Amino acid sequence: MNIAIIGTGYVGLVSGVCFATQGHKITCVDIDTQKIQQINSGISPIYEKGLESLLKKHKNQIHATTSYDEAIQQSDITFICVGTPSKKNGEIDLTYIDQATKEIARCIRDKKRWHAVIVKSTVVPGTTRDIILPLLEEETGCTAGKDFGVGMNPEFLKEGVAIQDFLNPDRIVNGYYDDRTQQLLKELYKGFTCPLIETSVTTAEMIKYASNCYLATKISFMNEIGNFCKHLGIDAYDVAEGMGTDKRIGRAFLNSGIGWGGSCFPKDTQALRAWAHKENQSASIIDSTIHTNDTQPLKAITLLKKHFPTLNGKTIGILGLAFKPDTDDIRDSRSLVIIKELLKEKADIKTYDPKAMPHVKNIYPNITYCNTAEEVLDSEAVIIATLWDEFNSLSYQGKTVIDGRRIQKAQQEATIYEGVCW
Numbered sequence: 055m056n057i058a059i060i061g062t063g064y065v066g067l068v069s070g071v072c073f074a075t076q077g078h079k080i081t082c083v084d085i086d087t088q089k090i091q092q093i094n095s096g097i098s099p100i101y102e103k104g105l106e107s108l109l110k111k112h113k114n115q116i117h118a119t120t121s122y123d124e125a126i127q128q129s130d131i132t133f134i135c136v137g138t139p140s141k142k143n144g145e146i147d148l149t150y151i152d153q154a155t156k157e158i159a160r161c162i163r164d165k166k167r168w169h170a171v172i173v174k175s176t177v178v179p180g181t182t183r184d185i186i187l188p189l190l191e192e193e194t195g196c197t198a199g200k201d202f203g204v205g206m207n208p209e210f211l212k213e214g215v216a217i218q219d220f221l222n223p224d225r226i227v228n229g230y231y232d233d234r235t236q237q238l239l240k241e242l243y244k245g246f247t248c249p250l251i252e253t254s255v256t257t258a259e260m261i262k263y264a265s266n267c268y269l270a271t272k273i274s275f276m277n278e279i280g281n282f283c284k285h286l287g288i289d290a291y292d293v294a295e296g297m298g299t300d301k302r303i304g305r306a307f308l309n310s311g312i313g314w315g316g317s318c319f320p321k322d323t324q325a326l327r328a329w330a331h332k333e334n335q336s337a338s339i340i341d342s343t344i345h346t347n348d349t350q351p352l353k354a355i356t357l358l359k360k361h362f363p364t365l366n367g368k369t370i371g372i373l374g375l376a377f378k379p380d381t382d383d384i385r386d387s388r389s390l391v392i393i394k395e396l397l398k399e400k401a402d403i404k405t406y407d408p409k410a411m412p413h414v415k416n417i418y419p420n421i422t423y424c425n426t427a428e429e430v431l432d433s434e435a436v437i438i439a440t441l442w443d444e445f446n447s448l449s450y451q452g453k454t455v456i457d458g459r460r461i462q463k464a465q466q467e468a469t470i471y472e473g474v475c476w
């Protein structure tokens with residue numbers, strides 16, 4: 055199939071490259087000319103394990119351009135993969151969706167052949183049916199379902215393992231407005247053996263939000279239980295093992311600590327809550343999920359102050375800045391919350407992260423960035439904030455460690471050791 059992908063951010067580029075591995079021909083569209091040049095030279099503008107090598111391998115099937123016309127005229131199906139950031143009040147910001155939809159409409163208006171428009175960006179339930187579809191009809195003067203197709207196909211990609219998640223998914227969700235789009239999406243994913251859920255576009259949107267909000271809630275719930283465990287002097291990971299063996303619960307996403315960050319859980323929980331409030335719906339569970347996550351990183355500071363009541367002038371090390379290992383992404387990273395608190399307390403901060411330091415330097419240029427994790431250990435106390443594998447092999451002998459992610463070697467070796475939930 056010939057596929058146009060609008061937006062070459064994380065979701066767009068990973069999807070485009072993975073569709074290419076299935077034999078499809080991809081045209082990526084972006085307004086950023088630097089990104090276009092990079093993609094056309096086989097360079098990935100973002101860091102994601104395995105992405106660049108696949109991009110190089112399938113170079114002949116992937117072309118990037120700034121022209122919507124070029125991409126849409128020669129394709130059968132267009133995926134909208136632009137960003138849907140949060141507004142200040144937590145609501146979803148549809149500016150990029152609106153711009154992309156209008157551009158796509160302009161192109162399909164001039165196109166002779168039938169074309170399907172599929173939303174892959176995460177949008178709150180109702181957006182495709184009540185905003186994108188009417189906008190496409192208005193701008194084209196055509197009828198959805200008759201003159202062009204509409205679908206919603208959410209992604210379930212975890213940063214760091216996105217290629218693996220795309221190529222070996224747990225499920226594929228195809229939301230469709232019209233039968234022809236249903237058949238097209240089915241054909242597109244015919245090489246996959248996982249369960250296929252075919253549903254309405256609004257149900258597909260809700261599946262995406264409900265999945266992310268549920269996973270965030272699962273972690274927040276475990277963090278609350280973890281706080282009880284700490285109070286009782288027991289280990290939340292032993293409790294997680296005991297719970298996780300129940301097939302109805304499952305062990306995944308029961309790792310307690312200093313909470314969740316990243317580009318999805320914080321944005322999606324806030325967007326669904328804001329949508330619920332606007333619709334006069336109660337969102338008390340999502341409210342509590344967010345509240346627990348906001349306060350969880352502060353537990354590390356409380357434990358630190360148990361040993362250093364005044365942090366003024368103390369050198370505190372932070373191991374890890376990325377929101378999780380194997381990425382350079384710092385969006386809503388719990389480390390940033392910890393840095394902010396420590397600076398309020400006038401502590402001197404030393405930090406190290408294998409990938410994310412350049413991004414944090416832009417926000418906090420005046421803290422000390424170390425070349426190695428060992429240098430950070432030369433502090434009065436160290437907070438472990440990201441579960442990078444290399445932190446598992448450091449020597450913690452004689453150190454004071456506040457562990458937000460549970461590094462067993464630190465637990466065994468440190469002179470003073472405090473786990474957040476264990």
Ligand code: UGA
Nearest residue numbers: 209210211212213273307308309313314315316318377378
């Ligand atoms: C998340 C979802 O897992 C994906 O399925 C989804 O497609 C994606 O959002 C998205 O909407 O695009 P991601 O944000 O890449 O993926 O990261 P996760 O691996 O889910 O981790 C999120 C946060 O939860 C991290 O800060 C991680 O440290 C934390 N976490 C995860 C825990 O604190 N405990 C756990 O047990 C698991």
